[in-house]
Amino acid sequence: MSNPLANQLDPRVKAVWRITDAITLTLVFLGCVATFFLIAVFDEESSWAWGVCGAMAAIYAVLLVLLLAVIPPIRYARWRYQISPDYLQIERGIVWRKRFVIPFIRVQNTDTQQGPVLRMFGLSSVTVATAAGEHAIPGLDSEEAAQVRDKAAELARIAREDV
Amino acid sequence: MAPQNPAPRPPAPRVEDRVAPAVPAAGASVPQAGAPTAQTGVPQVQPAVAPAVPLSSAAPISPGTQVAPVVCAAPAVPDASAGETPLEGEKLHVHSSYIWLGGLKSIFAVLFALAVSMSGTLVGLLADGIDPGGGAAIALIIVGITAAGAALVAALAFLGTWWSWRHLYYQITPDEFALYSGIFNKKQVHVPYQRIQSVDQRATLLQRVLGACTVQIETAGGSSNKAVVVPYVTRDRAEWLRRELFSRKQQLAAGQKAPSSERAVVAATEADGAGNVLDVGVELWDEVGSVFGGQGVETGRVSYEYGLTNKELVLTALSNNTAFVVVLVGLVTGAAQLVGEVLPMFFGSNDAALDFVIDQSLRLFGGNAAVAIAVALISFALVMWGLSVLSTCLTYGGFKARRRDSRIEVERGLLQHQFSGVDVDRVQSVVVRQSLIRRIMGYCELSLGKVDSVTGDGEKQANVSEKGLVIHPFVKMSRVPEILSGLVPEFADVPTAPIPVAAVALRRAILRRAVWLGGGFWCAVVGCVLAAFAPQIAWALADVPSDVDEVLFVLTIVTAGLIALGLVLFVLEVVSAVLWARESSFAVNRSFMQVTNGGLARESVTFPRKKIQFAFTKTNPFQRLARTATIVAVTAAGVGGTKVSLVDAGREEAALWLEWAMPGGQDCDLAGFGAVKVNKGSSQ
Numbered sequence: 001m002s003n004p005l006a007n008q009l010d011p012r013v014k015a016v017w018r019i020t021d022a023i024t025l026t027l028v029f030l031g032c033v034a035t036f037f038l039i040a041v042f043d044e045e046s047s048w049a050w051g052v053c054g055a056m057a058a059i060y061a062v063l064l065v066l067l068l069a070v071i072p073p074i075r076y077a078r079w080r081y082q083i084s085p086d087y088l089q090i091e092r093g094i095v096w097r098k099r100f101v102i103p104f105i106r107v108q109n110t111d112t113q114q115g116p117v118l119r120m121f122g123l124s125s126v127t128v129a130t131a132a133g134e135h136a137i138p139g140l141d142s143e144e145a146a147q148v149r150d151k152a153a154e155l156a157r158i159a160r161e162d163v
Numbered sequence: 164m165a166p167q168n169p170a171p172r173p174p175a176p177r178v179e180d181r182v183a184p185a186v187p188a189a190g191a192s193v194p195q196a197g198a199p200t201a202q203t204g205v206p207q208v209q210p211a212v213a214p215a216v217p218l219s220s221a222a223p224i225s226p227g228t229q230v231a232p233v234v235c236a237a238p239a240v241p242d243a244s245a246g247e248t249p250l251e252g253e254k255l256h257v258h259s260s261y262i263w264l265g266g267l268k269s270i271f272a273v274l275f276a277l278a279v280s281m282s283g284t285l286v287g288l289l290a291d292g293i294d295p296g297g298g299a300a301i302a303l304i305i306v307g308i309t310a311a312g313a314a315l316v317a318a319l320a321f322l323g324t325w326w327s328w329r330h331l332y333y334q335i336t337p338d339e340f341a342l343y344s345g346i347f348n349k350k351q352v353h354v355p356y357q358r359i360q361s362v363d364q365r366a367t368l369l370q371r372v373l374g375a376c377t378v379q380i381e382t383a384g385g386s387s388n389k390a391v392v393v394p395y396v397t398r399d400r401a402e403w404l405r406r407e408l409f410s411r412k413q414q415l416a417a418g419q420k421a422p423s424s425e426r427a428v429v430a431a432t433e434a435d436g437a438g439n440v441l442d443v444g445v446e447l448w449d450e451v452g453s454v455f456g457g458q459g460v461e462t463g464r465v466s467y468e469y470g471l472t473n474k475e476l477v478l479t480a481l482s483n484n485t486a487f488v489v490v491l492v493g494l495v496t497g498a499a500q501l502v503g504e505v506l507p508m509f510f511g512s513n514d515a516a517l518d519f520v521i522d523q524s525l526r527l528f529g530g531n532a533a534v535a536i537a538v539a540l541i542s543f544a545l546v547m548w549g550l551s552v553l554s555t556c557l558t559y560g561g562f563k564a565r566r567r568d569s570r571i572e573v574e575r576g577l578l579q580h581q582f583s584g585v586d587v588d589r590v591q592s593v594v595v596r597q598s599l600i601r602r603i604m605g606y607c608e609l610s611l612g613k614v615d616s617v618t619g620d621g622e623k624q625a626n627v628s629e630k631g632l633v634i635h636p637f638v639k640m641s642r643v644p645e646i647l648s649g650l651v652p653e654f655a656d657v658p659t660a661p662i663p664v665a666a667v668a669l670r671r672a673i674l675r676r677a678v679w680l681g682g683g684f685w686c687a688v689v690g691c692v693l694a695a696f697a698p699q700i701a702w703a704l705a706d707v708p709s710d711v712d713e714v715l716f717v718l719t720i721v722t723a724g725l726i727a728l729g730l731v732l733f734v735l736e737v738v739s740a741v742l743w744a745r746e747s748s749f750a751v752n753r754s755f756m757q758v759t760n761g762g763l764a765r766e767s768v769t770f771p772r773k774k775i776q777f778a779f780t781k782t783n784p785f786q787r788l789a790r791t792a793t794i795v796a797v798t799a800a801g802v803g804g805t806k807v808s809l810v811d812a813g814r815e816e817a818a819l820w821l822e823w824a825m826p827g828g829q830d831c832d833l834a835g836f837g838a839v840k841v842n843k844g845s846s847q
Binding site: 084086087093095096097098099100101102103104105106130131132133135 | 614776777780782787799803804825
């Protein structure tokens with residue numbers, strides 16, 4: 001809480017967030033607006049549908065600005081992690097700030113994932129799973145991610161099984 | 164033991180007496196040593212305890228051999244009948260009752276479907292008005308076809324279940340337990356012994372009569388790891404299986420690392436002879452033995468055991484939460500009905516308009532009808548309550564919890580028997596839960612958190628896992644330490660210096676629990692809004708202007724009720740919040756953590772540090788302003804983990820706690836915690 005953790009994510013992750021969030025938001029927007037748009041086009045009398053479409057578009061624009069310009073830098077600044085010999089610490093959250101301690105001896109498996117967007121930027125995400133839930137570090141350089149994964153896996157292997 | 168309690172039946176020790184003849188003369192002397200002692204008149208209240216107690220106290224015969232606990236000799240010990248003891252690697256089929264009980268089940272299902280589909284045609288035929296002479300013939304033919312069809316279906320069903328029975332078997336191999344099933348889609352499940360969390364057995368009424376049960380082996384848990392279910396195993400085979408699995412697991416663990424599991428079990432505690440009326444029923448079950456039940460297998464040394472007293476059983480049933488809610492709802496609705504009927508009479512009739520309203524409402528509710536409805540509702544609630552009390556009694560009838568070697572075993576249920584056995588290393592937490600009623604009476608419910616896995620057959624399991632493994636449904640708070648030290652002595656070293664929530668937590672708790680999340684507050688708000696706009700609403704609702712007064716009257720009653728209810732709830736929530744702030748705390752020491760959340764209902768969770776899967780602290784902007792934080796420890800109990808959290812611990816305490824949760828942090832920060840406490844004390 002007092003002293004921030006050592007490592008930050010790869011800066012390129014901001015671009016990844018922007019792209020994925022923009023895609024998700026656009027899809028949601030299109031899904032919401034489609035019905036009203038069709039009503040407005042085919043039913044001449046219901047001019048209110050245009051109003052709804054307009055309001056939705058306005059909300060969409062505001063959210064898009066938020067997600068593209070405002071949130072990623074803050075989120076990036078707040079997202080920190082640190083790997084100690086025995087445990088992993090994660091600190092994240094803008095409004096609700098959380099700080100996790102995950103002992104490696106409780107880790108059951110670790111893996112790296114790479115979606116298309118992450119691959120475009122040469123990034124990977126590392127997932128660390130315990131018996132009670134999993135944690136992901138979303139944007140790490142692929143090599144670094146492999147290192148983190150191997151280290152976590154190695155430490156998890158020597159751990160006693162005591163669920 | 165309870166010597167004053169004369170044995171109600173002839174002193175026929177259940178286990179050792181009948182086992183003795185089958186044991187080779189030179190072999191295990193344990194059962195033989197137990198038998199004569201038992202025959203000299205040890206009361207048979209807890210037959211299973213009998214071998215443990217005489218062993219440690221009076222030991223005239225071959226003292227050297229008696230020290231060996233029964234369970235350690237596991238794989239080689241000749242059991243109930245040496246000839247039947249399965250060998251390692253042998254293919255073991257489940258009991259043959261699988262065929263005809265399972266077949267019966269499918270027959271019933273098919274017959275039901277058949278009956279439903281046929282009834283339509285039959286009715287149609289009869290309704291068509293066929294002539295009397297031909298009608299009989301047709302009916303006969305129909306009956307004949309139906310009978311033939313039923314016979315065919317039955318034969319097919321039995322054939323099918325027989326076939327699947329042939330392909331259903333399990334194996335105990337050196338490394339793992341294996342279950343094979345499936346006729347066309349072959350399925351194999353392999354469970355390494357070390358992954359076994361608990362072995363439970365359940366029996367429905369029919370299975371119970373036959374002495375069979377369903378064994379359920381739970382592994383790591385979570386939604387992806389389903390429990391392994393072995394259906395229709397005879398009772399002694401089930402007990403043998405359980406002992407075998409646990410002992411093999413122990414052996415593997417001992418072979419791999421230092422024998423940490425060989426923890427000294429506390430000296431055999433005097434198991435109290437507490438019992439209740441329903442225990443007689445259970446003993447009867449044991450006596451009658453059920454058809455294929457077998458004679459029972461000695462599975463280890465019992466060091467502590469208890470049941471429920473009559474009082475505890477009845478109180479459990481009476482204070483059952485659902486029962487309480489049902490009664491409350493019934494009473495409230497009934498009372499509301501009565502009030503709705505009686506209220507107008509108090510106003511007197513000095514107003515023509517009011518007279519009209521009374522007249523209307525009387526006509527609306529129909530005078531006596533209201534009373535009748537109220538009475539019906541209340542009596543319905545009472546009947547439901549009675550039923551729920553009865554079902555709880557049956558559920559907890561024959562309740563027994565015991566410590567056997569390193570396992571905790573709980574069995575209960577008069578009709579549907581349920582038996583759970585969990586290794587103490589697998590116990591995630593000890594939960595002391597006090598509902599409002601229990602709290603007022605000074606009682607609590609004790610349960611153990613354990614890893615639960617999902618089974619195919621749904622919601623009942625989910626119901627169970629919600630509460631963990633209940634080791635005592637209704638126990639006096641003063642008896643809790645005794646039970647815990649007997650049943651789970653590993654949890655004896657609980658932290659003693661609780662660190663309370665921050666001082667500011669009181670204000671925040673009242674705001675959070677009574678205002679933002681408070682049902683009462685919002686109820687009252689809605690009531691006030693309604694009251695403020697009552698005239699407008701009445702105008703809008705009334706069809707005819709003359710109805711406005713009437714609508715307004717009803718509206719007034721509704722808003723008054725809402726506001727009153729809201730105020731009552733609000734007061735309760737404030738009280739609860741104040742209690743929460745005063746009682747809630749967390750405490751840690753080297754190896755344990757305890758979190759207490761107070762309020763009208765209270766819950767205290769104790770869990771070992773090494774069972775914490777991960778830990779985190781959480782703050783929202785207001786908490787950062789107030790310099791507090793929520794601490795959350797996540798254990799693997801339940802399905803997919805359980806979060807144990809405490810809102811609004813002081814920020815410094817939370818940070819120190821997080822350091823305590825880090826590997827290697829158990830020692831260094833104990834001093835830190837003390838320092839925090841001292842600093843706080845001196846600064847205030």
